[in-house]
Amino acid sequence: xxxxxxxxxxxxxxxxxGSPAGSAKANTAxxxxxxxxxxxxxxxxxxxxxxxxxxxxxxxxxxxxNQHQALKIELVxxxxxxxxxxxxxxxxxxxxAPYADPLMLPLVALLNGLGLVMIYRxxxxxxxxxxxxxxxxxxxxxxxxxSLVLFLVTLLVIRDHTSLQSYPYTLAFAGLIFLALPAALPxxxxxxxxxxxxxxxxxxxxxxxxxxAKITLIVFAAAFLVSKRGVLSTAGPRFLGLTxxxxxxxxPLVALLxxxxxxxxxxxxxGPALLIFGVLLAMVYLATSRVSWLIIGLLAFAGxxxxxxxxxxxLRVRVDIWLHPFADPQGASYQLVQSLFxxxxxxxxxxxxxxGRPDIVPYASTDFITxxxxxxxxxxxxxxxxxxxxILVGRGMRAALxxxxxxxxxxxxxxxxxIGLQVFVIIxxxxxxxxxxxxxxxxxxxxxxxxxxxYIILALLLRISDSSRRPPVKQPRRTGTLAQARTEILxxxxx
Amino acid sequence: MPALILQLSRLGFLILLWLFILAAIRVIRxxxxxxxxxxxxxxxASKRQQRRNTIPARATALPGVRPSTLVVxxxxxxxxxxxxxxxxxxxxxxxxxxxxxxxxxASTRHARLIxxxxxxxxxxxxxxxxxxxxxxxITATTPVPVGVPIRIGRSVMELRx
Numbered sequence: 161x162x163x164x165x166x167x168x169x170x171x172x173x174x175x176x177x178g179s180p181a182g183s184a185k186a187n188t189a190x191x192x193x194x195x196x197x198x199x200x201x202x203x204x205x206x207x208x209x210x211x212x213x214x215x216x217x218x219x220x221x222x223x224x225x226n227q228h229q230a231l232k233i234e235l236v237x238x239x240x241x242x243x244x245x246x247x248x249x250x251x252x253x254x255x256x257a258p259y260a261d262p263l264m265l266p267l268v269a270l271l272n273g274l275g276l277v278m279i280y281r282x283x284x285x286x287x288x289x290x291x292x293x294x295x296x297x298x299x300x301x302x303x304x305x306x307s308l309v310l311f312l313v314t315l316l317v318i319r320d321h322t323s324l325q326s327y328p329y330t331l332a333f334a335g336l337i338f339l340a341l342p343a344a345l346p347x348x349x350x351x352x353x354x355x356x357x358x359x360x361x362x363x364x365x366x367x368x369x370x371x372x373a374k375i376t377l378i379v380f381a382a383a384f385l386v387s388k389r390g391v392l393s394t395a396g397p398r399f400l401g402l403t404x405x406x407x408x409x410x411x412p413l414v415a416l417l418x419x420x421x422x423x424x425x426x427x428x429x430x431g432p433a434l435l436i437f438g439v440l441l442a443m444v445y446l447a448t449s450r451v452s453w454l455i456i457g458l459l460a461f462a463g464x465x466x467x468x469x470x471x472x473x474x475l476r477v478r479v480d481i482w483l484h485p486f487a488d489p490q491g492a493s494y495q496l497v498q499s500l501f502x503x504x505x506x507x508x509x510x511x512x513x514x515x516g517r518p519d520i521v522p523y524a525s526t527d528f529i530t531x532x533x534x535x536x537x538x539x540x541x542x543x544x545x546x547x548x549x550x551i552l553v554g555r556g557m558r559a560a561l562x563x564x565x566x567x568x569x570x571x572x573x574x575x576x577x578x579i580g581l582q583v584f585v586i587i588x589x590x591x592x593x594x595x596x597x598x599x600x601x602x603x604x605x606x607x608x609x610x611x612x613x614x615y616i617i618l619a620l621l622l623r624i625s626d627s628s629r630r631p632p633v634k635q636p637r638r639t640g641t642l643a644q645a646r647t648e649i650l651x652x653x654x655x
Numbered sequence: 656m657p658a659l660i661l662q663l664s665r666l667g668f669l670i671l672l673w674l675f676i677l678a679a680i681r682v683i684r685x686x687x688x689x690x691x692x693x694x695x696x697x698x699x700a701s702k703r704q705q706r707r708n709t710i711p712a713r714a715t716a717l718p719g720v721r722p723s724t725l726v727v728x729x730x731x732x733x734x735x736x737x738x739x740x741x742x743x744x745x746x747x748x749x750x751x752x753x754x755x756x757x758x759x760x761a762s763t764r765h766a767r768l769i770x771x772x773x774x775x776x777x778x779x780x781x782x783x784x785x786x787x788x789x790x791x792x793i794t795a796t797t798p799v800p801v802g803v804p805i806r807i808g809r810s811v812m813e814l815r816x
Contacts, residue, residue, distance in 0.1 A: 208679065218667075
């Protein structure tokens with residue numbers, strides 16, 4: 161219709177494109193002349209969410225069947241709560257980020273739901289062992305609800321992700337102070353299980369600041385690298401065929417990294433330290449596309465690892481457990497050995513939800529939840545979960561590639577890489593591929609801070625993908641004919 | 656009998672899990688198809704662009720069209736639109752440019768678009784690699800007709816009504 165030579169729209173498009181020959185063809189091909197109607201993918205998101213809800217409810221029912229329990233009313237509460245919470249999230253995304261990626265929210269919903277079911281299943285096992293065990297599933301469901309509120313708030317406050325670019329140093333300092341706070345607090349307020357990485361408000365809640373500091377550091381790195389990108393990728397002396405970067409260009413980033421790593425190493429929290437280092441290195445590489453940075457970073461990592469092995473006894477124990485897990489199966493390596501036995505018991509198809517003994521592994525609901533899932537769902541099920549993470553990270557990278565600004569691109573890449581690296585580090589640790597470091601499995605593990613921080617990451621990723629997939633805003637129609645007419649009138653009046 | 660149900664539920668759940676992944680992959684596929692359709696539009700536009708490039712004289716065919724936007728058609732900033740307002744448009748890699756190019760072949764302060772009455776003209780600011788108005792390297796302030804590509808480094812932009 162717009163291409164019709166007689167219609168005014170066709171005429172305007174014709175003169176607007178300025179191609180006298182074949183203008184009708186050009187007009188139908190040019191998307192700018194069509195109304196900007198593009199599939200938002202919200203329908204697909206809703207269907208996948210319903211699918212995820214069906215899977216989670218099925219998982220819950222299988223757990224109940226295997227545990228020989230009657231289908232209690234509590235079951236309806238959990239399933240209903242889960243559905244309601246994610247239906248609200250879907251409506252929020254529809255309203256606030258209508259063009260956002262349709263896959264991220266359902267994938268997160270499924271992972272979070274499976275985590276909830278597994279935590280509930282572990283609660284049942286704990287309740288069978290001790291009568292006074294506190295159930296974790298209701299708390300985790302509460303944290304999920306709180307996280308989704310925070311998810312909403314993030315989408316609501318950050319209407320445009322480029323606004324984050326304005327205050328990188330403020331964010332970085334806030335993150336750093338938050339990160340260093342547990343080290344400054346007395347042990348009674350900051351120590352849980354030997355790691356001084358918490359801020360505890362006794363009787364109320366405890367927060368793990370490193371999860372949130374990670375996000376602010378990634379935002380800072382994205383903003384900083386975008387502003388320094390040109391200098392970083394060109395300048396520097398050459399040595400052995402590598403273009404060495406000038407250290408002064410990276411000064412603030414290196415200083416920040418050193419301080420945060422120092423804080424984390426001193427407080428015995430090597431998992432987040434590894435994560436932050438890896439993500440920042442990947443972001444520097446993405447921003448500059450220089451292999452020399454990668455080599456320098458990996459050499460620094462190797463040096464740091466050797467030093468840490470020499471001076472941090474905690475790490476030496478971890479490495480020994482990793483190298484010789486069966487040297488002390490009842491002592492130091494009990495947890496890893498039980499995890500490996502669990503995975504072995506699960507085999508290819510698993511024992512079935514609720515039919516295994518994943519509760520034998522200490523901390524099965526936090527660090528070792530993938531071992532619990534691997535035992536009950538087997539290799540096939542655990543692979544499905546890892547594929548879910550892969551798709552999630554892949555969609556994040558897709559948003560990074562499609563982002564219209566460098567900052568959004570780098571931020572999305574950094575955030576999704578952080579999820580991918582975290583999954584690799586913890587599942588690698590649980591399966592004995594790499595030394596175990598304490599990290600949560602994003603969205604699956606029990607833990608409020610981790611859930612909250614990961615939902616903020618999800619909101620940021622959705623925000624960036626929304627802005628990249630949104631069709632360009634149509635210019636107010638100033639037709640060629642009108643412009644020509646106006647020019648004529650002006651020139652006439654000038655004469 | 657219950658054992659059979661449990662075995663079936665165990666396998667059924669794994670099948671359900673993988674069906675979800677298949678559904679997710681189908682969504683990705685349809686998403687890629689939408690993106691590819693969008694790209695077909697872009698290639699049609701770029702073909703039109705190429706055709707336009709071979710007829711440099713054509714641009715003067717519409718002398719009366721007043722430009723209102725500057726559109727980047729190629730390079731890392733492709734798709735960027737800039738409303739022409741009063742005052743010059745500074746193009747370059749410098750942070751304070753009106754159009755900040757992320758282009759290794761552009762200079763920090765590369766070129767400037769200035770308004771001359773109803774017209775816009777481009778002026779090179781002593782760039783390393785030069786500014787081209789439709790294949791011709793400009794040496795002085797040159798008026799830019801609507802639809803004629805300005806090449807700066809690897810980026811191409813043009814004025815549109």
